[in-house]
Amino acid sequence: MIGKALRWPAATCMAGLLALSLVGGCASTDTADxxxxxxxxxxxxxxxxxxxxxxxxxxxAIRPLAATYRFLLPNPVQNGVRNVMRNFGAPxxxxxxxxxxxxDRAETxxxxxxxxxxxxxxxxxxVAADWGYEYHREDFGxxxxxxxxxxxxxxxxxxxxxxxxxDAVGTGVDSLLDPWPYVLDAAxxxxxSEIAGIFIGRRIxxxxxxxxxxxxxxxxxKAESIDYYARLRSFYRQNRAAAIRNGRPVEIPLxxxxxxxxx
Amino acid sequence: xxVPRRFLLTALAFLAGVTLAAGPAAPADIQQEADLFLTQMGxxxxxxxxxxxxxxxxxxxxxxxxxxxxxxxxxxAQQVLARYWRGASPxxxxxxxxxxxxxxxxxxxxxFDGYKGETFDVVSTRTSTRNPNVVGAVTNVFTxxxxxxxxxxxxxxxxxxxxxxxFSAEGIRLTASLQEEYSSFLRNGGGKVADLIRKIExxxxxxxVLD
Numbered sequence: 001m002i003g004k005a006l007r008w009p010a011a012t013c014m015a016g017l018l019a020l021s022l023v024g025g026c027a028s029t030d031t032a033d034x035x036x037x038x039x040x041x042x043x044x045x046x047x048x049x050x051x052x053x054x055x056x057x058x059x060x061a062i063r064p065l066a067a068t069y070r071f072l073l074p075n076p077v078q079n080g081v082r083n084v085m086r087n088f089g090a091p092x093x094x095x096x097x098x099x100x101x102x103x104d105r106a107e108t109x110x111x112x113x114x115x116x117x118x119x120x121x122x123x124x125x126x127v128a129a130d131w132g133y134e135y136h137r138e139d140f141g142x143x144x145x146x147x148x149x150x151x152x153x154x155x156x157x158x159x160x161x162x163x164x165x166x167d168a169v170g171t172g173v174d175s176l177l178d179p180w181p182y183v184l185d186a187a188x189x190x191x192x193s194e195i196a197g198i199f200i201g202r203r204i205x206x207x208x209x210x211x212x213x214x215x216x217x218x219x220x221x222k223a224e225s226i227d228y229y230a231r232l233r234s235f236y237r238q239n240r241a242a243a244i245r246n247g248r249p250v251e252i253p254l255x256x257x258x259x260x261x262x263x
Numbered sequence: 264x265x266v267p268r269r270f271l272l273t274a275l276a277f278l279a280g281v282t283l284a285a286g287p288a289a290p291a292d293i294q295q296e297a298d299l300f301l302t303q304m305g306x307x308x309x310x311x312x313x314x315x316x317x318x319x320x321x322x323x324x325x326x327x328x329x330x331x332x333x334x335x336x337x338x339x340a341q342q343v344l345a346r347y348w349r350g351a352s353p354x355x356x357x358x359x360x361x362x363x364x365x366x367x368x369x370x371x372x373x374x375f376d377g378y379k380g381e382t383f384d385v386v387s388t389r390t391s392t393r394n395p396n397v398v399g400a401v402t403n404v405f406t407x408x409x410x411x412x413x414x415x416x417x418x419x420x421x422x423x424x425x426x427x428x429x430f431s432a433e434g435i436r437l438t439a440s441l442q443e444e445y446s447s448f449l450r451n452g453g454g455k456v457a458d459l460i461r462k463i464e465x466x467x468x469x470x471x472v473l474d
Contacts, residue, residue, distance in 0.1 A: 039443060224370055226462050230447035234440045242434020252391040252399045252417055253436065255338050255428045 039233065040154050040164075047156040051229050054161060058211075063218075066211035078209060080124045085206045086135055087116050087123025091179050096138035100146045102246070108133045137243070140177065141170025145244040154233060162236035175199075293425075294388035297400045297418050300425050304333060305383030305402065312372065323470065326372050327364065335419070335426035336360050342429065342438040344456065347449055351456040358473070359456060362463040363441075365471040396420040404432075 041047060070078070090113040097106035112128040112135065120127040129135060144166050145151070152165025163171065181195050190198075211218075225231045311317070311325055330336065340360040341348045348356065383402060391397035401415045417429040429438045445459055452458055464473065 039447065220370075220373075224366070224466050225444065226459070226466070227444045227448045227451075230444040231440060234443035235435055238435040238439060239433065245434070247413075249389070249399075249415075251393070252389070252397055253429060254391065254394055254397060255335075255342060255417075255419060 039230070040151065040237070041233065042153050043155065047154065048229055050156040050158055051161075051232075054156065054159065055228075057159070062207070062211055063215065066208050066215060069208050070212040070215070078212065079126075081205065081209050083116065083120070083126045084123040085202065085209065086126075087113065087120070088180060088202065089137075089178075090116075092140075092174050092177050093136070093138045095177050096140055096143045096174075099140075099143045100138065102138070105136060105138070105246075108136070109138075136246075139167075139170050140173040141167035141240070142244050144170055145240075151237070151240070154237070162232055164237075164240075167240065293396065293398045293420060294390060294400075296420075296425055297388050297398045297416075298385045300418070301385050301400050301402060301416060302383060304329070309383055320470065323368060323372065326368050327472065330364055330367060333427055335421065335428045336364055338426075338428045339363065339438060343441045343445060345442050345446060347446070347454065347456055347459075350454075355456045355460065358460050359463075361473055362460050362467070365467050365473065366463055369467060369471075394419075398425075 094109040097109050111133045115128040116123045149166050155163045157163050184190055184195050222228055337360055340363050385400050385402050388400045397419045399415050399417050403411045404414050412432055415431045416427055418425045418427050
């Protein structure tokens with residue numbers, strides 16, 4: 001979380017980027033919906049450099065950490081960690097459900113927060129899912145898209161990985177929407193730097209847990225990709241487009257029948 | 264983290280995204296036909312490939328046969344190469360199609376090791392509003408982690424019956440992903456399809472069949 005002294009400058013900066021994203025979005029086309037077309041990557045050279053740096057860091061530190069985490073912690077404990085992290089993130093999901101006018105999903109998130117924070121013992125157990133309130137994720141990048149912002153150009157962020165202008169703005173806004181640092185600030189004597197440390201630690205734990213669940217998948221993707229960077233870029237853009245649609249189907253893509261010529 | 268978790272889950276789902284389908288179907292309605300096509304052969308695939316006691320060479324050969332029979336591989340290859348298809352020679356097109364098939368085998372066959380699902384059910388179908396001979400069929404497939412991935416298959420009615428020409432796992436399409444990746448390689452490497460074919464072949468095991 002951004003420290004108290006930095007919140008307003010950060011918010012101002014986010015507002016500027018938000019405006020840029022919205023303006024940029026008016027002129028951009030969501031090529032991920034069609035699947036083909038421009039790769040939307042004018043900063044490819046810089047992005048590839050960041051991507052390579054991230055990959056080295058992953059190979060040298062994050063993957064070994066994730067493997068150790070998975071080796072040391074039994075599955076139920078790992079699931080408990082994930083559940084707690086999701087529960088901490090529920091208020092941000094709820095805000096974004098509401099911003100998007102997704103009332104049913106907002107109700108689901110609110111019920112999850114209520115049930116898991118109490119009966120689920122501070123989120124350790126996902127009791128709400130067993131009662132029909134399944135987890136979903138929303139973030140401010142998706143909210144911006146629902147409000148009409150285009151994706152902006154593709155970005156690879158240091159440590160955070162694939163993103164775009166809109167989602168990078170969304171990540172920043174989500175950190176401002178997160179209520180827990182404000183709660184800690186009001187309820188404890190912790191300093192800004194200590195609160196920021198807790199926030200960063202939470203993000204690192206989320207990252208390690210996610211990485212631990214996908215060690216083999218990423219190994220396979222790397223091994224059999226011709227261009228790993230381009231493949232992840234495509235995955236990211238298509239996945240975000242699908243997340244913004246909340247699973248609503250798009251028109252069936254028609255093949256170009258030039259080759260077969262039997263229709 | 265280096266890669267967002269949601270994104271990784273989708274990558275996992277994408278890797279889980281192939282099952283097999285083949286064989287003619289009798290119903291006149293294309294949606295029923297697609298349902299039968301996918302259900303029958305998907306369940307057959309689970310029966311054939313989830314059994315890890317079957318020798319690898321036999322499983323690979325069986326998988327290759329089903330890909331040849333169930334997928335419109337030349338059309339998949341054409342979509343993946345996109346504009347580079349037009350500049351490729353007939354020999355390059357054929358070689359690329361075969362290399363792509365072998366790459367798909369390497370990618371997807373391991374998914375069936377210890378497959379968690381017991382059945383392969385089509386949960387919904389829809390016909391294209393733009394082409395009555397094109398249908399989408401949604402199935403739920405269990406990922407290696409035990410989670411359920413939503414896969415939509417896209418089939419078209421060709422002269423010999425239904426064939427799969429693409430599929431989408433949690434919103435990520437096979438041909439779109441490969442097209443972007445291969446186009447990037449070609450764009451940055453001089454645009455020679457022969458180079459791409461060599462690059463793909465270099466990732467394949469020695470047992471790959473390239474003729």
